[in-house]
Amino acid sequence: MSDKLENLYREILVEIGEDISRNGILDTPKRAAKAMKFLTHGYEQDLDEVVNGAIFDSDNDAMVIVKDIELYSMCEHHILPFIGKVHVGYLPTGKVIGLSKIARIVDMFARRLQIQENLTKQIAHAVQDVTGAAGVGVIVEAKHMCMMMRGVEKQNSVMTSSTMLGQFRSSQNTRNEFLTLIEKR
Numbered sequence: 114m115s116d117k118l119e120n121l122y123r124e125i126l127v128e129i130g131e132d133i134s135r136n137g138i139l140d141t142p143k144r145a146a147k148a149m150k151f152l153t154h155g156y157e158q159d160l161d162e163v164v165n166g167a168i169f170d171s172d173n174d175a176m177v178i179v180k181d182i183e184l185y186s187m188c189e190h191h192i193l194p195f196i197g198k199v200h201v202g203y204l205p206t207g208k209v210i211g212l213s214k215i216a217r218i219v220d221m222f223a224r225r226l227q228i229q230e231n232l233t234k235q236i237a238h239a240v241q242d243v244t245g246a247a248g249v250g251v252i253v254e255a256k257h258m259c260m261m262m263r264g265v266e267k268q269n270s271v272m273t274s275s276t277m278l279g280q281f282r283s284s285q286n287t288r289n290e291f292l293t294l295i296e297k298r
């Protein structure tokens with residue numbers, strides 16, 4: 114763990130008016146640095162490492178969906194959490210990806226500073242790249258702490274973003290099948 118991040122957190126605590134010598138705060142710079150490194154560990158990952166070769170031959174060409182993947186990310190504007198769910202669907206063309214790897218791909222991008230739209234797009238393109246699918250659909254639904262805890266202070270708005278690639282974009286039937294299966298229609 115870099116001491117630099119720890120020192121920067123110490124400076125932040127001083128700047129916000131904390132007494133960094135009080136008992137409960139003493140180890141906070143170290144803890145906060147460790148937490149921040151965890152929350153942004155996606156910067157240290159790449160797609161090959163995350164997928165780890167888990168691409169398998171399959172003659173199934175029916176739509177595969179993984180829905181309700183938990184999402185914990187942080188917005189690049191305020192470094193505050195946005196939390197929600199990701200739904201991913203794809204149309205295999207001879208190759209399927211290990212089930213857990215879709216969630217790992219979501220996490221790799223989520224554990225970087227993001228805006229939700231870009232996160233959605235990155236997940237879709239990564240699934241497309243590793244599977245060679247005929248199409249990919251990704252929908253992200255999330256609540257943004259920067260809108261809830263501060264700023265406009267709206268507690269019930271949920272942002273929905275979607276990326277549709279290939280057949281999910283060109284065929285309304287494919288898109289409808291996806292939306293029906295994730296119960297968005």
Ligand SMILES: Nc1nc2c(ncn2[C@@H]2O[C@H](COP(=O)(O)OP(=O)(O)OP(=O)(O)O)[C@@H](O)[C@H]2O)c(=O)[nH]1
Pocket residue numbers: 188189190227228229230257259260263264265
């Ligand atoms: N489109 C999009 N906007 C986001 C996301 N996360 C945060 N934002 C928005 O980014 C914008 C930044 O606006 P600014 O006016 O520069 O910053 P600000 O003064 O902190 O804005 P307020 O949040 O309105 O107080 C705000 O409207 C946020 O709601 C995201 O994932 N996608």
Ligand SMILES: [Zn+2]
Pocket residue numbers: 188189190191192193257259260
């Ligand atoms: Zn924000």
